[in-house]
Amino acid sequence: MLSVQMEQRVNLKFLFKLEKTFTEAYAMLKEVYGHECLSHTQVFEWFKLSKEGRETTEINPRRSNSNLLQTNPFRLRWKQPVNQYNYCVLGYSEKPIPYETENQKYLINTSKCRIPDIDPFNSEVNKYVCKEEYSNCTNLGLLTYIDKSDGVATLRVNGSLLPLYTLFPVTCCYSKIFRTNYVNNNDNEITFSACQEFKDKTVISYPFIRVTCSSVLGKIYSNTHATVIPNETRILADGERANRFSILLVGIDSISKLNLRRTLPKTYAHLKENYLELRGYNKIGDNTFPNLMAVLTGRNTTQLDASCNAKAKLNNCDIIWDTFRALGYTTAYAEDEANIATFNYERLGFLEPPTDYYYRPYVVASEALGKRPRYGMTFCAGPETSGERVFNVAKDFAVSFKDSPAFGLFWMNSFSHDDINIPSAMDEKVLEFLGDTSFRSAIDDTIVIFFSDHGFRFGDIRYTHTGWLEERLPFIYFHIPDSFKRTFPSQYRNFLINTERLTTPYDIYNTLQDVLQLGNGSYRGKRSLGCPNCYSLFQEIPESRTCKEAAIDQHWCTCTGHNYISPKDRVVRLVAEFVVEHINGLVDSFPEDGACADYALSRVVSAGMSESYLNEKNQTVYYFLVIIETSPSAMFEATVEAYLGLDRNYFQLLGDISRVDRYAANSACVKDAVLKKYCYCDGFLYSIKKFVCPLIRC
Numbered sequence: 001m002l003s004v005q006m007e008q009r010v011n012l013k014f015l016f017k018l019e020k021t022f023t024e025a026y027a028m029l030k031e032v033y034g035h036e037c038l039s040h041t042q043v044f045e046w047f048k049l050s051k052e053g054r055e056t057t058e059i060n061p062r063r064s065n066s067n068l069l070q071t072n073p074f075r076l077r078w079k080q081p082v083n084q085y086n087y088c089v090l091g092y093s094e095k096p097i098p099y100e101t102e103n104q105k106y107l108i109n110t111s112k113c114r115i116p117d118i119d120p121f122n123s124e125v126n127k128y129v130c131k132e133e134y135s136n137c138t139n140l141g142l143l144t145y146i147d148k149s150d151g152v153a154t155l156r157v158n159g160s161l162l163p164l165y166t167l168f169p170v171t172c173c174y175s176k177i178f179r180t181n182y183v184n185n186n187d188n189e190i191t192f193s194a195c196q197e198f199k200d201k202t203v204i205s206y207p208f209i210r211v212t213c214s215s216v217l218g219k220i221y222s223n224t225h226a227t228v229i230p231n232e233t234r235i236l237a238d239g240e241r242a243n244r245f246s247i248l249l250v251g252i253d254s255i256s257k258l259n260l261r262r263t264l265p266k267t268y269a270h271l272k273e274n275y276l277e278l279r280g281y282n283k284i285g286d287n288t289f290p291n292l293m294a295v296l297t298g299r300n301t302t303q304l305d306a307s308c309n310a311k312a313k314l315n316n317c318d319i320i321w322d323t324f325r326a327l328g329y330t331t332a333y334a335e336d337e338a339n340i341a342t343f344n345y346e347r348l349g350f351l352e353p354p355t356d357y358y359y360r361p362y363v364v365a366s367e368a369l370g371k372r373p374r375y376g377m378t379f380c381a382g383p384e385t386s387g388e389r390v391f392n393v394a395k396d397f398a399v400s401f402k403d404s405p406a407f408g409l410f411w412m413n414s415f416s417h418d419d420i421n422i423p424s425a426m427d428e429k430v431l432e433f434l435g436d437t438s439f440r441s442a443i444d445d446t447i448v449i450f451f452s453d454h455g456f457r458f459g460d461i462r463y464t465h466t467g468w469l470e471e472r473l474p475f476i477y478f479h480i481p482d483s484f485k486r487t488f489p490s491q492y493r494n495f496l497i498n499t500e501r502l503t504t505p506y507d508i509y510n511t512l513q514d515v516l517q518l519g520n521g522s523y524r525g526k527r528s529l530g531c532p533n534c535y536s537l538f539q540e541i542p543e544s545r546t547c548k549e550a551a552i553d554q555h556w557c558t559c560t561g562h563n564y565i566s567p568k569d570r571v572v573r574l575v576a577e578f579v580v581e582h583i584n585g586l587v588d589s590f591p592e593d594g595a596c597a598d599y600a601l602s603r604v605v606s607a608g609m610s611e612s613y614l615n616e617k618n619q620t621v622y623y624f625l626v627i628i629e630t631s632p633s634a635m636f637e638a639t640v641e642a643y644l645g646l647d648r649n650y651f652q653l654l655g656d657i658s659r660v661d662r663y664a665a666n667s668a669c670v671k672d673a674v675l676k677k678y679c680y681c682d683g684f685l686y687s688i689k690k691f692v693c694p695l696i697r698c
């Protein structure tokens with residue numbers, strides 16, 4: 001009598017002869033043999049032997065064929081990186097890295113979640129890595145600056161630099177930058193007061209100013225400055241501060257854990273030494289808005305649609321800074337790159353300033369000085385980098401309010417959003433900020449969260465396995481002050497445990513609510529609506545937490561992984577066609593759909609397949625992760641659950657569909673931010689408009 005294993009081997013040969021694909025054959029074996037089914041890897045090896053015309057039915061064919069180790073795609077090992085920053089050639093890897101390798105290390109390794117800790121310079125991504133150099137926005141130095149002492153802010157001219165600018169006499173003046181509460185425009189309206197002349201220095205009593213200096217030959221210098229006016233800081237009554245910890249959120253867009261290590265190695269070393277990392281922090285949505293809003297409101301985008309959609313000004317979003325302000329904290333929000341800022345990209349921004357210090361007028365005025373872009377982003381806004389401007393206001397805010405409760409969000413896009421290597425130009429500057437003595441001594445009672453929202457979302461690196469993994473794993477580090485550890489030891493102990501658990505942006509929201517509750521006896525902390533089963537980081541998160549429990553769709557989940565299979569597999573092709581059909585249906589559901597082309601499947605770029613699991617109907621299913629190219633050319637990534645029955649297949653999308661190529665140029669004909677992600681401007685209406693509009697000026 002045949003053993004169960006041998007029987008499966010014979011059946012496998014039979015299935016091969018019936019021209020079933022590996023995926024189909026494995027699914028059938030799984031259905032018939034259930035828990036006794038051979039492992040995915042073993043079936044693959046036998047299937048491959050059959051394909052190669054070998055007739056063995058030995059239980060472990062690997063033992064009888066040493067060459068197989070080299071040809072089995074699940075057994076590929078890391079190649080040694082040639083060296084860091086060696087070259088930068090674009091293209092995608094033909095040989096995906098397997099999900100787990102021998103001697104695999106893990107970021108977290110719990111019973112339900114195992115996230116691989118992979119080499120940031122592995123051979124698959126090394127070819128995309130370049131070192132970018134920092135470049136000054138002016139070679140002459142900053143002619144003006146603000147210093148603060150004895151409760152006074154003074155705007156000064158740096159006389160020693162004047163000879164570099166001109167040998168003629170110079171006059172300088174400054175204007176206040178006012179925000180205009182707008183009606184129709186996109187939160188961009190600013191006005192300036194009359195320019196007030198001053199000689200070498202003048203006392204400033206307004207937070208945002210523009211300075212202009214001229215000689216007889218005309219303007220030689222202009223810049224903007226932002227400062228917290230010292231007399232605006234509140235003096236607290238005795239005991240008022242007790243247990244009211246400040247919060248400082250400092251974020252850099254689109255930086256994964258791995259890209260932090262690649263591009264900001266000095267910063268990474270500082271963080272490892274001084275901060276605590278959430279090693280299992282997994283994003284919950286595609287881009288900035290869902291991930292950052294999960295932190296700031298605890299809601300998902302469906303829940304936010306009621307009051308925070310693209311058609312509404314965003315003052316009614318119940319952002320957590322409203323609560324901090326209501327409970328006596330001074331609040332601040334700054335974000336560079338005004339056009340793509342979180343609340344302004346395809347959204348209407350705020351009617352009233354949402355925080356006590358709202359730096360957008362300063363950012364808009366700074367960008368109006370003149371932009372020097374790098375890879376499409378405003379690296380320089382006037383004579384200073386956009387990034388350093390945000391670091392400077394964050395530091396000024398932290399130092400100014402070090403003795404009273406404060407909440408600040410400081411977010412940067414300008415050196416990270418559009419290119420995976422540009423952050424490397426800013427490593428020293430990021431480190432200067434985090435390591436600054438005055439900043440470090442200002443955060444004795446402040447919880448600092450230094451983090452990103454997601455990894456790099458589009459371009460060639462996204463067609464790699466590493467790109468898939470790191471896009472879902474943004475970096476996140478916490479500075480927990482000693483005073484907090486002393487006051488709340490059990491909360492701190494839980495936090496330490498949670499650094500090695502699966503965590504999400506919703507947990508950060510709950511944590512901020514806990515900070516409010518711990519410092520304000522009468523306040524009852526709210527809990528995230530987007531993830532009703534989420535925790536605060538000051539509560540112990542269960543060891544067995546799954547993505548589902550943490551409100552992470554399978555499409556974003558990095559806990560379970562997948563093995564790579566042939567993109568030519570027949571089932572993969574069916575999955576890919578299902579995805580294309582779904583995208584076409586999605587596009588058709590928008591009123592502007594007439595401008596967009598219908599897609600057809602062009603090719604499957606890569607395909608991953610999970611181990612089998614039971615779905616809610618108790619059926620044995622798999623999920624497939626596919627990256628597909630369509631015609632007209634667009635690249636999408638989707639995760640699809642598949643039931644592969646003997647008589648029928650059934651597919652279901654597990655979360656969002658990602659657009660992984662750069663699409664801005666091809667989707668400019670539509671306005672809706674969601675449709676932009678899926679649209680290729682080549683539809684019937686688009687063609688008509690393109691032809692007719694030049695004639696009738698529509």
Ligand SMILES: [Zn+2]
Pocket residue numbers: 253254287288289453454
């Ligand atoms: Zn983002």
